[in-house]
Amino acid sequence: MADEVVLLDFWPSFFGMRARIALAEKGIYYQYRDEDLQDKSPLLLQMNPVNKKIPVLVHNGKPICESLIIVQYIDETWKGKSPLLPSNPLQQAQARFWADYVDKKIFPSLRDTWSTTGEQQEAARKEFIEALKVLEGELGEKPYFGGDSFGFLDVSLVPFYSWFYAVEKCGNFSTEAESPKIIAWAKRCMERESVAKSLPDSEKVYNYVLENKKKMGLE
Amino acid sequence: MWALKLKGVPFEYIEEDLFTNKSELLLKSNPVYKKIPVLIHNGKPISESTVILEYIEETWPENPLLPVDPHERAIARFWIKFMEDKIPIMFAFFLSNPGEKQDKAKKDCLEVLRTIEEHGLKEDKKFFGGTNIGLTDLVFGLLAYQWELMEEIVGVKLMEVHSFPRLHTWAENFKSVSVIKENLPDRDRLFARLKGRKEVLVGSSKSH
Numbered sequence: 001m002a003d004e005v006v007l008l009d010f011w012p013s014f015f016g017m018r019a020r021i022a023l024a025e026k027g028i029y030y031q032y033r034d035e036d037l038q039d040k041s042p043l044l045l046q047m048n049p050v051n052k053k054i055p056v057l058v059h060n061g062k063p064i065c066e067s068l069i070i071v072q073y074i075d076e077t078w079k080g081k082s083p084l085l086p087s088n089p090l091q092q093a094q095a096r097f098w099a100d101y102v103d104k105k106i107f108p109s110l111r112d113t114w115s116t117t118g119e120q121q122e123a124a125r126k127e128f129i130e131a132l133k134v135l136e137g138e139l140g141e142k143p144y145f146g147g148d149s150f151g152f153l154d155v156s157l158v159p160f161y162s163w164f165y166a167v168e169k170c171g172n173f174s175t176e177a178e179s180p181k182i183i184a185w186a187k188r189c190m191e192r193e194s195v196a197k198s199l200p201d202s203e204k205v206y207n208y209v210l211e212n213k214k215k216m217g218l219e
Numbered sequence: 220m221w222a223l224k225l226k227g228v229p230f231e232y233i234e235e236d237l238f239t240n241k242s243e244l245l246l247k248s249n250p251v252y253k254k255i256p257v258l259i260h261n262g263k264p265i266s267e268s269t270v271i272l273e274y275i276e277e278t279w280p281e282n283p284l285l286p287v288d289p290h291e292r293a294i295a296r297f298w299i300k301f302m303e304d305k306i307p308i309m310f311a312f313f314l315s316n317p318g319e320k321q322d323k324a325k326k327d328c329l330e331v332l333r334t335i336e337e338h339g340l341k342e343d344k345k346f347f348g349g350t351n352i353g354l355t356d357l358v359f360g361l362l363a364y365q366w367e368l369m370e371e372i373v374g375v376k377l378m379e380v381h382s383f384p385r386l387h388t389w390a391e392n393f394k395s396v397s398v399i400k401e402n403l404p405d406r407d408r409l410f411a412r413l414k415g416r417k418e419v420l421v422g423s424s425k426s427h
Contacts, residue, residue: 076289089277
């Protein structure tokens with residue numbers, strides 16, 4: 001019986017991108033469905049009744065929710081190719097810790113940098129830059145966060161790269177100037193087909209951000 | 220701590236003074252957040268409670284606390300994350316005093332409990348994962364014993380047995396697991412400690 005894999009997603013979502021990259025790394029054929037978050041499909045509401053959020057991976061009718069959980073599920077189910085989590089428990093723990101850090105620090109500060117103004121925006125920008133620097137320290141001289149191979153933490157962080165351009169314009173700063181190693185790492189990741197195919201064009205994201213700012217009444 | 224005991228792993232427990240004097244060991248082991256819990260295994264630190272639980276599960280596979288099936292694992296992880304995300308709501312209720320803020324905290328808490336009751340627990344399963352206790356149950360452990368005391372301190376009962384029968388059944392099942400039963404703190408001492416904690420953080424009953 002062929003596997004039926006569906007991804008309920010929203011094109012600018014970094015969380016959705018994580019799932020796309022993981023599926024591409026494993027070479028899995030799947031059906032992509034873009035959701036209208038103002039008008040969520042009955043399938044989404046049925047598959048994620050608790051949070052009603054994307055991404056949701058539906059594998060043979062069974063839903064898996066929460067991006068990092070989806071990535072782990074993909075890694076555990078399709079073991080043959082491109083392992084994403086290290087096999088060593090300590091390294092696994094480190095990858096999980098930093099992926100959680102990305103969710104706690106990068107996501108909210110990036111969001112607040114484009115969606116707020118004044119003092120709040122300033123504070124968000126500072127936190128975002130600081131978090132990038134901490135991650136730069138964690139990366140060190142390695143080609144990927146996973147070491148020599150592209151791994152779980154790389155998948156967790158690289159989606160945010162598609163938003164850097166938008167956030168730089170809104171926050172008036174340069175990520176390359178602040179954390180050059182992160183940019184170098186991101187460009188390296190973008191050379192992978194799985195990443196290049198899964199991330200939207202930065203200009204498109206910027207236009208999306210501008211549209212939202214207008215809707216929110218921010219310039 | 221429960222996870223380690225369920226796996227029969229011997230360990231040393233170090234209590235930290237969080238408010239006035241974090242130990243050097245803690246600051247060195249968790250420089251990013253400077254918080255507990257931190258597990259130190261053969262000198263290597265691991266932080267963040269869910270990361271620690273996964274590490275324990277990977278390192279000591281005997282007495283498994285996560286299901287084998289990837290989809291079941293994903294569900295277990297989903298609920299672990301859910302509870303982790305909702306802990307601030309539960310604590311907001313605990314620390315609240317009568318007034319508008321408390322009304323909102325009550326509403327938020329009830330919604331959390333209702334979601335768990337309706338979606339998290341299944342009629343025919345003893346625990347979150349099925350017939351055996353697992354990581355998810357440990358994360359929800361707060362609701363099995365401590366929560367009742369917290370409700371008493373606030374003076375508001377939310378988790379009534381007729382509204383949340385599955386949660387109550389689960390709580391009884393949880394507390395009857397021998398490792399859990401043997402490690403439950405003394406009720407009165409815990410009550411006093413929680414009350415003291417609330418007073419330190421919020422001050423005694425004042426309207427906000």
